[in-house]
Amino acid sequence: MAELKGNDENVVFVGDKPVMNYVQAVVTQIGEGAEEVVLKARGRAISGAVDVAEVLRNRFLQDLSIESIETGTEKLEGESGTVNVSTISISLGRR
Template sequence: MSEEEFRESGGRNTVFIGRQKPVMSYVLTTLTCLNNSPDVILKARGAAISLAVDVAQITIHRFAPGLRVADIKLGTEQLQSEEGGTRNVSSIEIRLTYPPEGQGEAAKA
């Protein structure tokens, strides 16, 4: 997947995680997406992968206890380097969603 495809593959419920903003900025964006949709996808590449995991964990444990990790996709993308060659960059997609009624923690007890 090229960089253009990566950016275009996001929908309204997709948050692209980078290294430019503080983690709480991405958490707020994630919560805003969850107000409009029952699920949200966090996407990150390279060094931002650990930040995406932090965003998911902070969102779940501090702000949305009913939220669950529905799916995690890992991948490697080949990008053009500045020297003209290609380089491999790891990527992650984390899908967060609320479980259907009756399938949350209370149903397990």
């Protein structure tokens, strides 16, 4: 199961902001010398994480490759009980 918790500084948590905000965050981390950056998202933000990875690979950093993709499920407590939410973790690295 993919965990979205952690303090790793090379992790970008994708949410509901515009895709380009996350693209800029990854470009900044790579520019500062990070060898690998991990995009993490859950629920409806998963498609945004995929968009970020594709925009990065096709328009900004052509030498960036997808190292791994992990999917999972997280249990969240809500007002109506426990809800299962899908998660994704996309590791991007230089070729």
